Amino acid sequence: MQFLQPILLWGLLGICIPILIHLWRGKKGQVMYWAAMHWLSTQESSVAKGVRLENILVLLLRILMLVLLVFLLSQVFIPSLSKVSEERIIHLVQPSIQISQEYKFELQQALEKDEELYWADENLTEIEDLDELNLAGRTEDIQAALNQIPYEATQLNLYLSNSQNNIGSKNYLSKIKPRLFLGSADLKNSSPQVISIDGIKTMELNQNGLLDSIADDQSSADGINLEERDFAFYMGNVSTSERLFIKASLEAIQDVYGFDFVENEELDEAKLVFDHELPKGKDSEKLYIISNNFTFSEQANLVSFSDELDFEHSELVQTGKLPEVILERFLAYSGLEQQDVKLSQTQLESRFLVDKPKNQNKKANLNLILIGLFLLCYAAERYFANKQAI
Template sequence: MQFLQPILLWGLLGISIPFLIHLWRGKKGTLLSWAAMHWLPTQESSVANGIRLENILVLILRILMLVLLVFLLSQLFLPKLNEAAEARIIHLVQPSNQVTEEYRFEIQQALEKGEEVFWADDVLSPIESMEELNSTQKKLSLQGSLDQVPSEATELNLYLSNSKNAFGAAFFLSKIKPKLHLGSSELGKSQPQSLALDGGKVLQANKQGLLDSLPKGQDMTSSMSLGKEQFGYFLAEGNSSERVVIQAAFEAINEVYGFEFVEKEQVEKAKLVFDSELPAESRGDKLYFISGNHSFSEQANLLTYSDRLDFEASEQVQTGRLPELILEEFLAFSGIEQQDVKLSYAQVERRFLVQSDKSQSKKANLNLLLLGLFLGCFAAERYFANQQGI
């Protein structure tokens, strides 16, 4: 048994009020006059006082009414009643033979229990038998499948690979906090990609996934060029401390990698846009960094951060990771394929933003019962009180 508003239980102290009233009335007594009273001797005339048995019944009813009213306002909740009525477990499976093979037993158990199992695709395709796990025609659409999860779901299980390239740089919005089941399969190996800059400089990702100068004479297996127009950025008017930090981050990137980012006075000429407000109309050819904003966007080129990008508020700035963050998002937006690495459970978990916590959205499930008892006690109390004239 739980109370969703336990602070209102202090109202139970009011039980003493009807009890004290009954004691006071019993102590005071009541003068009853009748026609032949003056014929009685004075010594036989007395005041009847004390609490009669009938009064005790009214007292109990009034105390019970007050207890029921406090319980009703405190929102009495029984978890077992909700579990029996609302339990709905959803399983979303990434369309991958490696993931399905690794979690075949868990998926089979879910199907045998009658729980709902779906592919994590854009149409939330159901999986009704183990034979359907061999299908490779589905395409992963994690946010699309999360959007279609029923709001009545009480538990959400996700079966995913822990590949950084599979997740990309996106964050995902979920109705409830998911339970993650991450695969441990080998990551795919891709050909190293080279990045050619104006001036003849060529960079390539090394074994650690960091950009490094390509040795002279080495062949470029896969090359991509970035012109000067790709390195323009725009800083909206606002917090001056953010401006200093962001400019320092670009200077650090230039010092290490030689990327010469240039500030633009007009947002139309910039490739990277830093602002604290969501754009009225976002353009697909720009990468937006929105700071100090609690909104969530599903657009891959619109990144939102709840904290301002300054030293006082941002952990990224305090730890010196802001240049790395900007460069990583810029390269991913520009189409530079990064070396695939495994993500930890904590890293993947941070990618999911929860719309609402089911534990905080409980509704009292005994309100009707308590209200019925309260009305019954009230009717009985009025009946006996009128009978006794109190």
């Protein structure tokens, strides 16, 4: 037995009320005058005190009424009495001909079983025929598709490519834990990207995702240019200990890679903002790193941490990974793409967080029985109370 509103069980303390009333009435007693009363001795004419046995039944009925009322308000749910809902299996496919063909047999079987098939796009487009796939103008949006999955779904099969560039580095919220089916990753052999500061090419991102120094005259097809103003940062409402560790992390990046981060006293002139909450006028041209105030967001220029970025609270600081995380997010925001790598099943599963409200599909299933018992007890209590004139 479960209670969907367990806090209302505190109402059971109310059973003290009828008990105290009965004890008080029994203590006070009731004086009854009759004609020959003055012929009795003082001991014989004393008032009888105590709870009479015929009142115990009324007391028990009143206690039972209060218990039934509290149970009714607390929404009693018994799983064994709940009807088992029909199985509803949903298949969500990343918009890719390669994945749909690779899992064509499984998806075709799902269609034959009248299970639901959808593309993982912003409109959650239904797949009706695997032989006539049309991906023209279809934009992948896994989170938007997950948002439209109904709570009534009993199973979610998600078909994805295990490519870092295709999936991205963000987390996803889902109403139900998905079963992942990974397609073969088609890794692109792109040339290394070059980072240049003020027009001078200095570093490139190698195949391992690390920055390497290169000769100034080395040419490259791909690259991004960072100016001095791109390294200006602003410290908002952060604690003193956070300020020390953030500055130490930026100095560590400067010592290794030569990126000269400079603190700016004016928010408007900074490109990198550290704070505990987003400013009211958020600028899309700035990268916000918000600590001690975790907020799930898909915005590319927002990085959130639930803990303060100091040694006492943050595991990133304790393990010395904070400079690495700041640099990675800063380069990704600046437009530097990581080299494509394969992701394992475990790595992908950790990206999907379940956000299913508690008791979403549970409804009290004893309300009618409790109401019936309450009315029955009320009628019995009124009958015996009127009969005994109490």
